[in-house]
Amino acid sequence: AGVRHAPDGLARAAFDRIGGYAGRRHGGPEQLRRNLARVVGTTREQVPDDLVADAMRSYARYWYEAFRLPAQDLAETAATVDVPAPDRARLDAALSRGKGVILSLPHTGNWDMAGVWLVQNRASFATVAERLRPESLFNRFVEYRESLGFEIFPLSGGEQPPFGQLAARLREGKIVCLLGERDLARHGVPVTFFGEKTRMPAGSARLAIETGAALLPVHHWFTDAPGSMIGCGEEIDVSVGVEAATQALADAFAANIAAHPADWHMLQPLWESDWTDRQRARIVGDA
Structure with missing residues (x-):
């Protein structure tokens, strides 16, 4: 309920920071990195760290918007x-x-x-x-x-x-x-x-x-x-x-x-x- 009614700018920024942290901590989720390696045509080690971080920020945005949807017009x-x-x-x-x-x-x-x-x-x-x-x-x-x-x-x-x-x-x-x-x-x-x-x-x-x-x-x-x-x-x-x-x-x-x-x-x-x-x-x- 708190996420649904929090100011959009502050709450969205918080989820973005959490996603970015999760994407960079220890190289990000291992399976995500392996999956992205297929998409960009490289080895898991060569997947850009920025891409993994962006993917986790995107995933955090999904959850942020999902939490807020029921309270939106x-x-x-x-x-x-x-x-x-x-x-x-x-x-x-x-x-x-x-x-x-x-x-x-x-x-x-x-x-x-x-x-x-x-x-x-x-x-x-x-x-x-x-x-x-x-x-x-x-x-x-x-x-x-x-x-x-x-x-x-x-x-x-x-x-x-x-x-x-x-x-x-x-x-x-x-x-x-x-x-x-x-x-x-x-x-x-x-x-x-x-x-x-x-x-x-x-x-x-x-x-x-x-x-x-x-x-x-x-x-x-x-x-x-x-x-x-x-x-x-x-x-x-x-x-x-x-x-x-x-x-x-x-x-x-x-x-x-x-x-x-x-x-x-x-x-x-x-x-x-x-x-x-x-x-x-x-x-x-x-x-």
Whole structure:
């Protein structure tokens, strides 16, 4: 509550300092450095310290803005987000077909802020939320995102599996938004990402194939505070099948992340070569 109502300049500066400190202390988070090494095409030792610090400042900004969103005027907040005219046109063209639109994006910038722009300027949308423990934490998380205008389906433990519920929304001509660059489980599709093997969720491509909805890669990144931007890429061709469409989505993510590496908030192991023994055993066992 304190962050929500503190003076913006002071609170934002405090989070920026905390992020910068975390990014420089002992070279910053090790896994973040390893992940950024793939993005900039170097070794972990050669990743610029400034990039790691900027990435942690960006991550701190995400949390700062997430804490404050529920207390903000959402229309005014959405006005700080810029979407170039060609990107708006791609989104509107897809919506005009009436078959639904799937917006798939990586963990970049502030995906909640991107969602607020969408609700305020186009329409509400459906998405999924990973079930958290304890249940009270999950419920607060769902209430928070519903307060922003999002429709939330639990990824597990709900009355129905989310795939069917999302497909129903798409058949109504509505929008579904899904985070799409990390799925280290049996349903993940093997892809090459920045030249190395990993897995990404199949859900976006599967939904598009089953419902006829358009699948568009989306990217959100920060500009000078409090500004930010959303890019909406060309529609992914899903006629090639789930695997090839997911690889095309991975390629779109990679191009956008490479353009804005500091705003990619991936602090966990992503690539196969970084998997823990436990992750590898689970994935191989599931396969």
